[in-house]
Amino acid sequence: MPREDNRTKIRRDLLVRIARLLTNGTIEEEIDAIPFDMTNEGWEQVRCCIQHDRALLRLRLLALMGFEVEGKEDVVRPLGYYAHILMEHVSNMVSREHVFSQVKEPEAKTEIESSHSSVSLEREANVAVDLTAPLKLNDRFPLHMITEACNACEGARFMVTEACQGCVARPCKTGCPKDATSIVRGRAYIDYEKCINCGLCARVCPFHAIVRIPVPCEEVCPVGAIKKGKDGVARIDHRTCILCGKCLKNCPFGAPQEQSDLFSVVTALRMKRKVIAMLAPAAMAQFPTSPGRLPSALRRIGFDEVVEVAAAADRVAKEEAQEIVERLSTGEAFVATSCCPSWVRAASRLDGIADHVSHTPSPMVMGARLVKEENPNAFVVFIGPCLAKKQEGKEEEAVDAVITIEELGALLVAMEIEVGEEEELPLEETISSYGRGFGASSGVSYAVLHAIDELESEIKIEHRVIDGLSSDSLKEIARWSIDSPESTLVEVMACEGGCVGGPCAIAHPKTSKKLLMKYAGEVNKQV
Ligand code: SF4
Numbered sequence: 010m011p012r013e014d015n016r017t018k019i020r021r022d023l024l025v026r027i028a029r030l031l032t033n034g035t036i037e038e039e040i041d042a043i044p045f046d047m048t049n050e051g052w053e054q055v056r057c058c059i060q061h062d063r064a065l066l067r068l069r070l071l072a073l074m075g076f077e078v079e080g081k082e083d084v085v086r087p088l089g090y091y092a093h094i095l096m097e098h099v100s101n102m103v104s105r106e107h108v109f110s111q112v113k114e115p116e117a118k119t120e121i122e123s124s125h126s127s128v129s130l131e132r133e134a135n136v137a138v139d140l141t142a143p144l145k146l147n148d149r150f151p152l153h154m155i156t157e158a159c160n161a162c163e164g165a166r167f168m169v170t171e172a173c174q175g176c177v178a179r180p181c182k183t184g185c186p187k188d189a190t191s192i193v194r195g196r197a198y199i200d201y202e203k204c205i206n207c208g209l210c211a212r213v214c215p216f217h218a219i220v221r222i223p224v225p226c227e228e229v230c231p232v233g234a235i236k237k238g239k240d241g242v243a244r245i246d247h248r249t250c251i252l253c254g255k256c257l258k259n260c261p262f263g264a265p266q267e268q269s270d271l272f273s274v275v276t277a278l279r280m281k282r283k284v285i286a287m288l289a290p291a292a293m294a295q296f297p298t299s300p301g302r303l304p305s306a307l308r309r310i311g312f313d314e315v316v317e318v319a320a321a322a323d324r325v326a327k328e329e330a331q332e333i334v335e336r337l338s339t340g341e342a343f344v345a346t347s348c349c350p351s352w353v354r355a356a357s358r359l360d361g362i363a364d365h366v367s368h369t370p371s372p373m374v375m376g377a378r379l380v381k382e383e384n385p386n387a388f389v390v391f392i393g394p395c396l397a398k399k400q401e402g403k404e405e406e407a408v409d410a411v412i413t414i415e416e417l418g419a420l421l422v423a424m425e426i427e428v429g430e431e432e433e434l435p436l437e438e439t440i441s442s443y444g445r446g447f448g449a450s451s452g453v454s455y456a457v458l459h460a461i462d463e464l465e466s467e468i469k470i471e472h473r474v475i476d477g478l479s480s481d482s483l484k485e486i487a488r489w490s491i492d493s494p495e496s497t498l499v500e501v502m503a504c505e506g507g508c509v510g511g512p513c514a515i516a517h518p519k520t521s522k523k524l525l526m527k528y529a530g531e532v533n534k535q536v
């Protein structure tokens with residue numbers, strides 16, 4: 010497992026503490042103590058004072074609960090007040106006699122538009138922040154921006170470092186197209202009034218003395234959804250965000266914070282409702298032990314049944330293969346895969362590309378619908394390393410909750426369950442290695458190509474894998490609306506390495522890929 014940085018440690022520690030209080034049934038009474046308990050002995054102060062650290066921990070807890078904290082704070086009400094509101098909300102939701110009846114296609118556009126939070130609108134209208142008004146519960150969008158935690162990092166720029174030798178050649182000065190670089194007291198100096206951030210000076214310096222200082226969140230966001238405002242503080246535009254989770258993983262100050270579904274999941278477990286866990290292929294590859302021990306651990310947590318999503322992935326591959334063959338036979342230039350919800354969100358905003366995305370549901374959605382058909386009253390929980398699945402789950406009737414591997418890890422720690430010490434259960438023998446391979450990049454296309462082979466179609470397929478979305482790869486994809494790609498089948502995964510590289514994974518993607526291959530080969534050795 011990779012070493013956790015301090016920001017990740019804090020996030021996971023909060024999840025463990027929440028899980029502990031939820032399983033003990035004392036969340037409402039004890040949540041207010043968390044910021045104090047955490048900052049007791051051994052806490053390395055992060056901000057100006059311990060009170061500021063505690064205030065930020067409090068905001069993180071509110072965001073984890075799903076309350077709107079962007080640009081807001083309620084300095085009056087205790088966390089217990091909000092925990093009470095949330096627990097009432099989830100208890101009603103979990104106990105509701107809701108019987109899954111039919112498959113309802115989500116209206117993606119409407120969902121995305123409606124999820125644009127009132128916070129952003131208030132920000133645009135420049136409304137003054139009321140520090141005493143109660144915060145609103147917003148569980149429509151699973152990513153919250155803790156604006157108070159944002160460092161308001163200075164805009165991306167080039168900076169001269171101590172390594173500058175003031176050399177005779179001075180290529181930084183002679184090469185600058187805007188005369189922004191000069192030599193002042195024997196060292197290069199950049200006039201930011203003139204600098205256009207082209208980076209030529211950095212490229213030509215023989216000592217690598219000029220470095221680029223990025224704004225980490227803006228740098229990694231592939232769609233420009235997170236941006237610094239006039240106040241320097243970054244905010245997320247929900248209408249543009251594709252929930253790839255790259256900002257969540259890369260902001261060194263941990264300003265973006267995901268919302269947790271642990272509240273509803275533990276409530277369902279405690280209410281003794283039938284709770285079924287759906288383990289994504291990438292989830293099976295997170296713990297350095299035999300994959301058969303994880304379902305055992307989940308049963309110990311209290312899940313009544315544990316389902317491998319890989320079974321649905323096998324079915325997705327077959328349906329998608331059929332769909333692709335039919336669409337290509339009618340002359341369509343290419344078809345892109347649909348299992349990555351972050352990519353599907355991105356494609357929905359690219360003119361001329363959305364129509365090329367496969368209509369086959371993702372393995373999570375297909376698997377949940379199958380589970381609900383058999384168990385209409387069950388509470389279905391998907392578990393994977395993905396942030397966008399939280400939103401996909403909100404839009405799909407068959408999915409009741411989505412927790413990440415980090416949330417599952419927190420639950421295991423809170424309940425003192427060691428996966429490696431659990432009994433090893435046999436894995437489902439009918440699932441192919443192709444279905445299990447969905448968790449890593451190229452896995453989906455191999456599975457679909459294999460299924461196409463089995464159809465014995467005349468159609469010739471050239472495939473291509475986009476391994477991780479970036480602004481560059483999205484620009485390339487956008488061009489396909491005019492100039493079709495050479496490949497007829499395109500697999501797109503928002504995370505590098507595929508789902509095993511998801512933003513809420515706990516194992517290093519390389520380790521996880523090895524574990525996934527072991528899991529895929531457990532029953533059927535052909536991959
Ligand atoms: S990386 Fe972005 S969100 Fe994080 S502190 Fe800097 S400006 Fe704020």
Ligand code: SF4
Nearest residue numbers: 230250251253254256
């Ligand atoms: S989740 Fe992804 S798309 Fe959304 S703001 Fe963060 S980096 Fe951008």
